[in-house]
Amino acid sequence: MNFLDKSIADIHTALVNGDITAEQLTVEAIQNAKENEDKISAFITINEEQAIAEAKKIDEAGIDSNNLLSGIPVALKDNLLTKDILTTAGSKMLYNFKPIIDATVVQKLNKLGAISIGKTNMDEFAMGGSTETSAMKITKNPWNLSKVPGGSSGGSAAAVAAGDVLSALGSDTGGSIRQPAAFNGIVGMKPTYGRVSRWGLIAFASSFDQVGPLTRNVYDNALVLNAISGRDEHDMTSSDQEVPDFTKDIKAGVKGMKIGLPKEYLGEGIDEEVKQAILKAADIYRKLGAEVEEVSLPHNKYGVAAYYIIAPSEASSNLQRFDGIRYGYRAKDAKNLEKLYVKSRSEGFGDEVKRRIMLGTYSLSAGSYDAYFKKAAEIRTLIINDFKKVFKDYDLIMTPTTPTPAFGIGEENDDPLTMYMNDALTIPANMAGLPGMSVPAGFSKDGMPIGMQLLARHFDETSIYKAGYAFEQNTDFHKQTPKMGGAK
Structure with missing residues (x-):
């Protein structure tokens, strides 16, 4: 089974018709993942025994013909809690942690019969933009094994791009779904803040974090977002906003839509090949009947600076719980409780996590709060107002x-600031809590994918999916596959 030229609907039809069983499909997905693991290192844990057992149960009960995710193999980023399955968040601090519960999004997928074949590699505690800060391994880009897959959801993106699975879940704090989706030539959606429950997601920065799907095409992405969205009584920041069927009007097209193209996003620091790909995409939308005009988001240029004060401040608070006492890594030879805390955290956390904890703690300190955190929060408001306008x-x-x-x-x-700038174009959407999706929009001269980001008003993922689907149907970028691929 080659997932690289199949959609979820294709596989669903094969399952309903009996051309393949859920067990056979799961075995194939696990085999693909194992074969590709030597090349790309996308997984921290492959959940073979439990996944096959779940597939057998689904076969015995029968594939639900009205549920497109029934029997479909998926992968989960390793910061989503999975009951009795190792969940490390890519950190030595949680090297042996097996949760006693499933995250809400995992429960929702399980209920629909999706089968998790494993947990994907990620930057430690989602802090990074290349999946190189993981304490477990370095994931490689399936398009070019010398390149990064992006981050922090690099393992999830690489697993989808390589054809291991049709969909994987990631989390997006400052671009961590959209950026690796762009680097891997796939589709990645960060929903509106509150659209999807964060309960069971190991927190990095609570006012930014969102769970979302990575898939090979736009329709599949909408299907998975349908499955994981909705109010959750365990998460008070989850919204009770009605969840539409994101696939219902996905083929409606973009005729009459007004699309803004911010001049700040095509200026200094943007690779010329990337710029040209976006300008060509704008022309495609015009031919399809949309109006595309230049707009301005003047305060977005301050997004990175403000984000790297607010997000680390939230992280310094969220990561206090990892103390070497209740679970996870505990340092040896500590002579007292204070030394145990210090040694466990010093040895358990990697450099990037320590850097952000220290930055956040400093920003929240009495002498720095007004000068840094408060100013960053004010910039966040200015960015929100830019989008509203x-x-x-x-x-x-x-x-x-x-x-x-x-x-x-x-x-x-060796240059954290350069690494941070890779998220310059994705961070503003997280600052404002807006939905954003990356879709394949071209390739560089050396064959690496280029992504286009689509942003919409709060809770208007439907418009994003319409525009993404229309673009996809009029281009063939999403049909291209990595040479190492996973194809047989």
Whole structure:
């Protein structure tokens, strides 16, 4: 079974018709993942025994013909809690942690009969943009094994791009679904803040984090978002906003839509090939009947600076719970309780996590709060207001997803500021809580994927899916596959 030229609907039809069983499909997915693991290292844990057992149960009960996710293999980012399955968040701190519960999104997928074949590699505690800060392994980009897959959801993106699974869940705090989706030539959606429950997601920055799907095409992405969205009584930040069927009007097209193209997103620091890909995409939308006009988001240029004060501040609070006492890594030879805390955290956390904890703690300190955290929060408000102003007149905003295509492994490890700038175009959507999706929009001269980001008003993922689907149907970028692929 080659997932690279199949959709969820294709596989569902094969399952309903009896051309393949859920067990056979799951075995194939696990085999693909194992074969590709030597090349790309996408998984921390492959959940073979339990996944096959779940598939057998589904076969015995019969495939639900009205449920497209029944019997479909998926992968989960390793910061989503999975009952009795190792959940590390890519950190030595949680090297042996097996939760006693499933995250809400995992429960929802399980209820629909989706089968998790494993937990994917990620930047430690989702702090990174290349999946190189993982304490477990370095994931490689299936398009070029010398390149990064992006991060922090790099393992999930690489698993989908390589054909291991049809869909994987990631989390997006400052671009961690959209950026790896762009680097891997797949579709990645960060829903509106509150659209999807965060209960059971190991927190990085609570006012930014969102769970979302990565898939090979736009329709599949909408299907998975249907499955995981909705109010959750365990998460007070989850919204009770009605969840529409995101697939219902997905083929409606973009005729009459007004799309804004921010001039700030095509200026200095944007690779010329990326810029040209977005301008060509704008022309495609015009031919399809949309109006595409230049707009301005003047305060977005401050997004990275403000984000790297607010997000680390929230992280310094969220990561206090990892103390070497209740679970996870505990340092040896500590002579008292204070030393146990210090040694466990010093040895259990990697450099990037320590860097952000220290930055956040400093920003929240009495002498720095007004000068840094408060100012960053004010900039966040200005960014939100910029978006509100544009969305008074426009249905969507289109931008590059990343300033450049994927960069080389090890290329930016010694320069955190350069690494942080890779999220310059995705962070503003998290600051404002807006939905955003990356879709394949072209390739660089050296064959690396380029992504286009589509942003919409709060809870208007439907418009994003319409525009993404229309673009996909009029291009063939999503049909291209990595050479190493996983195809047989």
